[in-house]
Amino acid sequence: MTERTSESRQPEQGRSAREPADQEAAGGEDTGAAKPPEGGPRRGVSDALAENMTQGWADTERRDLAPLPQAEHTARRRAELSACFPGERLVVPAGRLKVRANDTFYPFRPSSDYVYLTGDQTEEAVLVLEPAEGGGHEATAYLLPRSDRGSGEFWLSARGELWDGRRNSLAENEQVLGLRCADVRTLAGALREAAGPVRLLRGHDSAVEEALRDKATAERDEEFRVFLSEMRRIKDDFEIADLRFACEATARGFEDVVRVLDKAEATSERYVEGTFFLRARVEGNNVGYASICAAGPHATTIHWVRNDGPVRSGDLLLIDAGVETRRLYTADITRTLPVSGRFTPLQRTVYDAVYEAQSAGIAAVRPGARYRDFHLAAQQVLAEHLVSWGLFGDMPVDKVLELGLQRRWTMHGTGHMLGLDVHDCAAARTEAYADGVLEPGMVLTVEPGLYFQVDDLTVPEEYRGIGVRIEDDILVTEDGNENLSAALPRRADEVENWMAALKG
Secondary structure: OOOOOHHHOOHHHOOOOOOOOOHHHHOOOOOOOOOOOOOOOOOOOOHHHHHHOOOOOOOOOOOOOOOOOOHHHHHHHHHHHHHHOOOOEEEEEOOOOOEEEOOEEOOOOOOHHHHHHHOOOOOOOEEEEEEOOOOOEEEEEEEOOOOOOOOOHHHHOOOOHHHHOOOOOHHHHHHHHOOEEEEHHHHHHHHHHOOOOEEEOOOOOHHHHHHOOOOOOHHHHHHHHHHHHHHOOOOOHHHHHHHHHHHHHHHHHHHHHHHOHHHHHHOOHHHHHHHHHHHHHHHOOEEOOOOEEEEHHHHHOOOOOOOOOOOOOOOEEEEEEOEEOOOOOEOOEEEEEEOOOOOOHHHHHHHHHHHHHHHHHHHOOOOOOEOOHHHHHHHHHHHHHHHHOOOOOOOOHHHHHHHOOOHHHHOOOOOOEOOOOOOOOOOOOHHHOOOOEOOOOOEEEEOOEEEOOOOOOOOOHHHOOOEEEOEEEEEEOOOOEEEOOOOOOOOHHHHHHHHHHHHO
16 A cells, blocks of 8 residues: 655654644544645645645536436435424434554445435435425435645545545535535534434444534434334335345355365365455445355354365355445355265255255245244254254154254354345334234345254264355245345255356
8 A cells, every 4th residue: 555645744743644734634623524724835745836736637527427326216215214203303424434553444334324315325424304494304415525626635634535536526426316415524513503303323423423412312313223224124126126136246256166166175265255255346345244154164153254264175165145236235145065066965964954944934935924934934944854863862843942952053043134234124123023024025034054063962973063054035025035046056956066067
């Protein structure tokens, strides 16, 4: 990574290359956004250079930008939100950059609710729905504007565009987002002066929370957070199309992995992770969550994301990964693959049990069914297999399920909602989610598994170290369901044939 200019990084000042030339450029009043430096030349910057940097720049303003493909949907969502909170100011921040180390930052990922309501993905942005006199709300996206060339902010500020790249002007963003845009550096003062009830999505922008400290209440804000989460339960056509693409891209990522399993064997699980990540970056924005690339006994660790172990022929490789699209919707798919290309008899026995459980779970996904039904259906099948293998002595299946004893080896729930977050709608009320009823437009995962730990003395030795999970992304339709990830084979013989064809 190149450093910022030596003029703005003087050793005696103890300032990093990412810091502004003086404190005035460090941020706005409370937002932390870049602020044009005031006055004359900076320390370490000559008058001649300061003057030179103000001149000779072309006008790059774009005046014919097309709206985002989802702009019509985000407008409808804001209207729905407005109708449910009449007379209240609603504030939804995107969030801020987080420091990774010193003057470097983690890649920015905006809050999902902000993206859902705007389609925008820029840091430090804030959506405000201001109550209108005649009813309803006026929506404004508060954003960082272009850097000021005349003052030198664009090259002297820590957030200057010369360092971090061009961003849209406010006028450009109005074309793209389809809503009014304003300078985020004015927001803190406006929020302090505002009167009337306020609801804030907390946990994303401390400066906004500070500006509303005496206006927002924790109780109302929690109700707001829950409402926003529940809004996202039913996916519209745009969201379903993006999730469909995420699944298709993820399937191609799994194919990439199978083609390079020989290289993974020569290196480690890291090769599997890196191979899938390449597909995610090329076709999407990123991976939707930390990829699980678990070979051998690592497959028995539910969230194995270290991905630093060996990949050996004869073992199973459990890959739980998803491409996040450029609009931030993510797939979440798991396949358990024999590294050699062929299951051993015992591996196939365990795999077939999980396959049957997943098939029963998928069959239970339909409109009007209780959300928990697909989990119960899968657990029933897994318990039946565990009993048939003699792991509970003479105890019948019903008793095993009553006591939950199968959970020693099944561990987790059988699925969750999916969308902008891999665990979508997580703040929804229990009665609207886990105790709720499935409706058309919901998208959820079905992912049963069996995991026999290497040190588990309650199972025969040959089972120890085997972990199997199969996961697909299921859309609830008007008359049943659609498997959005059906492009990837599930049945054991289909998996073997698919792998053989890819290895060719």
